[in-house]
Structure formats: C-alpha cells, structure tokens
Amino acid sequence: MTRVEKINKKVNEIDADCFVSFDKSDMLYFTQIYEDGILLIIEHTTYIFANKLSYDSIVNQKPQASVILANQGIKSLQELLIENKIHSIALDLKNTTAFQYETLKKNFEIKDATDFSKQIRMIKEQSEINAIKRAAIVARNAFTKxxxxxxxxxxxxxxxxxxxxQMTKFGAQKSAFETIVASGINTSYPHHSPTDKKIEDxxxxxxxxxxxxxxxxxxxxYTFLIGNRTDEERNFYNELFYTQTFTREFIAPNRTHAKDIDKRxxxxxxxxxxxxYFIHLTGHGVGxxxxxxxxxxxxxxxxxxPNMVFTIEPGIYIPGKYGVRIEQTILIKENDVEILGYAPFMEII
Structure with missing residues (x-):
C-alpha cells in the first residue's frame, strides 16, 4: 500500500472527502519536497499549494504532486476544494492554526484527523530506516572527532x-536540534543551553x-564523569546506566506496549x-x-x-547538584532491537 493509499484509508474511516496538512514533514513524506506550502490529497491526487517564493523551487524539484501557485494562500486552497465539490476536510488539529481552522470551517465540515499522518509515519519504510541510520552514523563519526x-x-x-x-563536515544537512552540552550543575537542567562555562575536575x-x-x-x-570521581558519583552513573540497559533489553516486539517500557x-x-528525579518521557519516536x-x-x-524507531533515554536530575542522561535510538526488528549509530563511550561501569 502506498503512502497516499494509507492516508486515504484513514480519511475514509471518518467519512471525509480529502486530507489537508500544513505540516512541512507531511509535505516531505507525501511529496518528497521540504518547503513551506499546503498539502492536499483528494483520493489519489496530491496537490502542493506554494507561494511565490517557493513555487519555482518546488516545480524544479519535480515533486510527486501537482503544484499550484497560491497567490491568495489558503483562499486558493478553498477555491479548488469548492471546484471539486468537497464538503468535509480531514485536518490534523495539532498542526493547524486557529486562523486556518476558522477560515476553512466557514465553508467546509472539519473532521478531526489529528495524528493520522503521524500514525502512518510511525512504522518506517526501509528507505526511511536507511536514512535514519545514515544520520546516526554521521553523528557518531562526528563525535569520534x-x-x-x-x-x-x-x-x-x-x-x-x-x-x-563535524556533523556538517561528515554530511549532515544540519543539526537535528540545538545541540546540548552541559557540565557540572548545568547537567541538572535537561534542556540546558551551552554557555562559556568550562569543564572542571x-x-x-x-x-x-x-x-x-x-x-x-x-x-x-552521552554522559561522562570528568577527572576525580567519588563513590556517590560512580553509583549515581551506574544506576542510570543499568536502568537504560535493562529498559532497552525489556522490549519484546509485538508483545510490549509503550507504557510498559516507561514503567520498566x-x-x-x-x-x-x-x-x-526522572521528570520526562522514557523515549520518543525519531524520523x-x-x-x-x-x-x-x-x-x-x-x-x-517492527520498523518503529524511537529513543530510550531515562534521566535523573538532582536540583542544584547534577544530572545524568543516557540516550540511544533503537530500531525495532522482528525478534530484537538494534541500537543505531551508538558508540560505547562508557568510562565507568
């Protein structure tokens, strides 16, 4: 079943006439184009509504879709929907602004398709797995430098x-997110932004x-302990290391549920x-x-x-003191899991 056929199946289940998305990741998934625009799928026909700034670029990339110059933005979308006698729209409400919702609601019945495309994207195709593996290897190779x-x-x-x-040098288009580097007390903040603080013994x-x-x-x-180490620090690190390892090894494909992994x-x-002191999710999908x-x-x-890709990343953060997080991205296979691109820089075990 193709990607468009999969989304159409979900759209038909809620008796909607078409699928509309304002999400750039959906645009890439269904058309192989990563640009600003509006994605519309009516049965087996896919459209991209592009503004003047992105239209030529999108056309030159020869997308798997019909490209429409949307001089009036969302109004151009409405015109085509009316022309095609569309009455109801499947819309991901998490990725739709209040303005977009209210504008479309004036002329069409809105049906909640929240996470429909994300549920399809959750099970990776082999080409996607290969791309994630390349991204993981690029990151690993950069870190070795x-x-x-x-x-x-x-x-x-x-x-x-x-x-x-180094990630750019090894072939990354960009960093996947803002790189976090935290030392000392800063490790007690899960999403610390790097500063001029120098690493201390x-x-x-x-x-x-x-x-x-x-x-x-x-x-x-990765988390490291630099220089002299107390028994308390060693134990703290090891307890998190064992937790991360036992949680990953607990996973049984086709039998384990996400909440069971978190509980483990x-x-x-x-x-x-x-x-x-564990204040966030145990993991999240990556794609x-x-x-x-x-x-x-x-x-x-x-x-x-099988073919899900997600992280296992328990972390413990002692306020005003320090924190440790160990995170691996794993691929679920038929009978086990595969760690993607992870190099075992373990200094104390």
Whole structure:
C-alpha cells in the first residue's frame, strides 16, 4: 500500500472527502519536497499549494504532486476544494492554526484527523530506516572527532561548536536540534543551553545531539564523569546506566506496549530511590521530526512493532547538584532491537 493509499484509508474511516496538512514533514513524506506550502490529497491526487517564493523551487524539484501557485494562500486552497465539490476536510488539529481552522470551517465540515499522518509515519519504510541510520552514523563519526577534546578547561560552547561543525563536515544537512552540552550543575537542567562555562575536575558532562540527513534525524546522549570521581558519583552513573540497559533489553516486539517500557524504567530507578528525579518521557519516536510517535510514556497504549524507531533515554536530575542522561535510538526488528549509530563511550561501569 502506498503512502497516499494509507492516508486515504484513514480519511475514509471518518467519512471525509480529502486530507489537508500544513505540516512541512507531511509535505516531505507525501511529496518528497521540504518547503513551506499546503498539502492536499483528494483520493489519489496530491496537490502542493506554494507561494511565490517557493513555487519555482518546488516545480524544479519535480515533486510527486501537482503544484499550484497560491497567490491568495489558503483562499486558493478553498477555491479548488469548492471546484471539486468537497464538503468535509480531514485536518490534523495539532498542526493547524486557529486562523486556518476558522477560515476553512466557514465553508467546509472539519473532521478531526489529528495524528493520522503521524500514525502512518510511525512504522518506517526501509528507505526511511536507511536514512535514519545514515544520520546516526554521521553523528557518531562526528563525535569520534570531538571526543579527544573533552577535558578539563574546555567550555560547553567549544564542544557544541566543534560537534556541529563535524556533523556538517561528515554530511549532515544540519543539526537535528540545538545541540546540548552541559557540565557540572548545568547537567541538572535537561534542556540546558551551552554557555562559556568550562569543564572542571569532578564534573558530569552531558552531550545530547543528532544529525539530519536526507530529511531524517538521529538523536543520542552521552554522559561522562570528568577527572576525580567519588563513590556517590560512580553509583549515581551506574544506576542510570543499568536502568537504560535493562529498559532497552525489556522490549519484546509485538508483545510490549509503550507504557510498559516507561514503567520498566521507573521501576528500576525506584530500586535506588531515584524515580522521583526522572521528570520526562522514557523515549520518543525519531524520523522526519525529532520528536514524533510513538511516545514512550505512562499513558501510551501503543504496541511496539517492527520498523518503529524511537529513543530510550531515562534521566535523573538532582536540583542544584547534577544530572545524568543516557540516550540511544533503537530500531525495532522482528525478534530484537538494534541500537543505531551508538558508540560505547562508557568510562565507568
């Protein structure tokens, strides 16, 4: 079944006449074009509504769609919908602005298609898996060049800048997200922005990064303990390391649900009295978006099946002290899981 056939099947299930998306990742998935515009799918016909700035670029890329110059933006979309006698629209409400919703609602019945395309994208095709693997390898290779510069006296920003540069040098279109480099007390903040702070003796150092290749992303986090290490710090690191490993190995394709994986991580941390310091999801899908389905959290009933790609990233953050996160992106296979592009830079185990 083609991608368009898959979305049409979902659209038909809610008795809508067409699918409309304002999401650039949906645009790329269905047309192989990553540009601003409006995506419309009516049965087996796909349209891209492009503005003056992007029209020529889109046409030159020969997309798998009919390209329409939308001089009036969403009004141009409405004109074609009326011309095709469309009465109802399947719309992803999470990726639709209030203005877009209210404008379309005046002339058409809006049917909630939230996450329809994301549910299709959750199960990766082989070409997508290959792209994610390339992104993971680019990130890993870049990090092998940066690893030797990790030492006392180097700043967070210096490591970030070099890592971003190396990812581009190895073939990344861009960083998958804003690279995180945190040291010392800054590791207690999960999404810390790198500063001029220099690495000090006894610091934890957390590096969270990924590459984007052919539109697909990778994501991983390493944590190191620099210089002298106390028994408390060793235990803290090891307890998180074991939690991450046991959680990954717990996964049984076609039998495990996302919420079970999340519970496994929290139960393991609870053995050490650390579960209260785990303040985010256990993982998230990775693909065209750096955060997408499936989400590995306590409320997700999603069954884990082959060709899903997501992270396992438990983290513990002691306010005012330090934090540790270990993150791997994994591919679900028929009988096991594969870690993508991860190099075992483990300093204390």
């Amino acid at each position: 940066v690893y030797p510069m990790i030492k006392i006296g180097v700043s967070e920003k210096e490591i970030k800048d070099e890592l971003d540069y 006894g610091d934890f150092l957390m590096i969270d990064f990924g590459a984007c290749v052919d539109g697909y992303n990778s994501d991983c986090t 991580a929290r139960d393991e941390l609870a053995k050490y009295g650390l579960d209260k 065209l978006d750096i955060h997408e389905l499936p989400y590995i959290d306590s409320s997700s009933e999603t069954l884990i099946v």
